[in-house]
Amino acid sequence: MTMHADQLHVDAQMVRGLVEVQFPRWRELPVTELRTSGTVNAIFRIGDDLAARFPLVGHDPAQTRAWLVAEAEASRELADAATVPTPEPVAIGEPGAGYPLPWSVQTWLPGHDGTVEDPAGSDAFAHDLAALITGLRAHDTRGRRFDGVGRGGHLPDHDEWLETCFRQSEDLLDVPLLRAIWAELRTLPEVDEDAMCHRDLIPPNVLVEDGRLVGVLDGGGFGPADPALDLVAAWHLLDEPQRGILRHELGCGDVQWGRGMAWAFQQAMGLVWYYLDSNPTMSRWGRRTVDRIVAAWIAPGEDDSLPTSRGRCTVA
Template identity: 65%
Template sequence: MKMHANQLTVLPETVRALVDEQFPEWRSLPIRSIAAQGTVNAVFRIGDRLAARFPLESADIESTRRWLESEMEATRELVGRTRFPTPEPVALGEPGAGYPLPWSVQTWLPGIVADNEDPGESHAFARDLADLIGDLRAMDTRGRTFAGTGRGGDLQAHDAWMETCFRHSEQLLDVPSLRRIWVTLRELPRGAVKDVMSHCDLIPGNVLVSAGRLAGILDVGGFGPADPSLDLVSAWHLLEAGPRQVLRDHLGCDDLEWERGKAWAFVQAMGLVWYYVESNPTMRRMGQRSLERILADKSLA
């Protein structure tokens, strides 16, 4: 089942043809589809060291190329800046063989995503995650500020989207309770804090785990300036109560920053349950689990 109304189909034979035509040096390398739960790209391995990523939603060629180029620039900026491995950009492919958009190639990062190896009870993982967030925050924004329309700017700018989510979730979730939570969260002030460098999407599918420790970070193309609380979504998407407190203590979060992180996790989770209710069970379950953690948090009482 397709996740998006305008979703493209990317077949292995299409990828084989594109690689052979545009990157003949890789003609001898096998092509393998990755059964990932991502919602933005179809991912294929090229040999053992490379991954090709194909945007899943139909779009304008030039806007897609600019998006991929900005992702590659962000990826390049982050490589080697923390102790946790991240993919490296390799190449940009062009439309062809029936696929209508540009596509990208980066290094393959081995490991098990947190969807498949749950680190939620690991205090050591929580400390690793705090170290990562701290390292990201310490990087120079070079004068840049949040310029997007998604998560990372003004909470109240998401009111219309949240209303859409509540309306579509009435048969799926306890919407009256969730509405009451949003009434509180949306009023949290930004304060005078400046934007910091952030991963911007620290969800289980973008985190690699090994033996209860953080082993690598994926999908780093959104790395950029944002509300300092944005990467705290990871506290609710990835951690149970004990390790969540470890993360907070390690980062030294005050009440406002912590609650705004919860608010961003709430915004994201509300959109996952109804949108992916049938098309992506992993994303739906992630949204439900995060909302359950937020509902159980006593600070909202």
């Protein structure tokens, strides 16, 4: 089912044609379309070792190529910082065979993503995730700052989007409660310097095997941002006891932990309604994230304390 109003069409036959013309050294390899929960790219395997990624939305080939070049550079930098394997950029393809944009090829990583193998109750996964985030934060920003794109900057910049989500979710969620939660989360102060972040640590972007983190995907956004941004993983991926492990290993203060909740809230609110029919997997885990946040808000455990005016704790 189509997920976006302006979504591009791409199928295995088109991909075979593109590969045969542009990368003849791979022309004998089978091309297989993957049914994933991803929303940004259509993914096709080429043989056993490669994956081709085709942007699902876009109109400007030059703009798309610039993004793919930047994505490849960020992915290489992520590989240097990550504690687990990440896909390596291999090539950038050109428009053709009915597909209007550049596209990319990268190495294939085995494993099940977090929507297929749920790591929520795994202590080992929580430790692995803490090690990953620690390693990413330690990577040198080289003086760079948040670029202003997407999540990772000022929470109030997302008020308009959240208002859209509240309106669209009136028949799906307890919107009055959620409005009250956002009204407090959005006021959390910016207390940390930008650090290097994956910037999209969500279930489809982590690979899990036997309850361990074995790979990280979609590293094209790796860059400086609010270090709380990667804490979305706590709410998207972990149950309460495992969130406690992550928080203690990272040494998160109340404000940083609360801002992580805010970024997860901003992301999950959009997933529930936007993908309700077109991508039920995304909608379901967005709802699960919202449910976790609401539960922690109503009855916070020791590790979910937040700096709010509701009396849990206060900001000095």
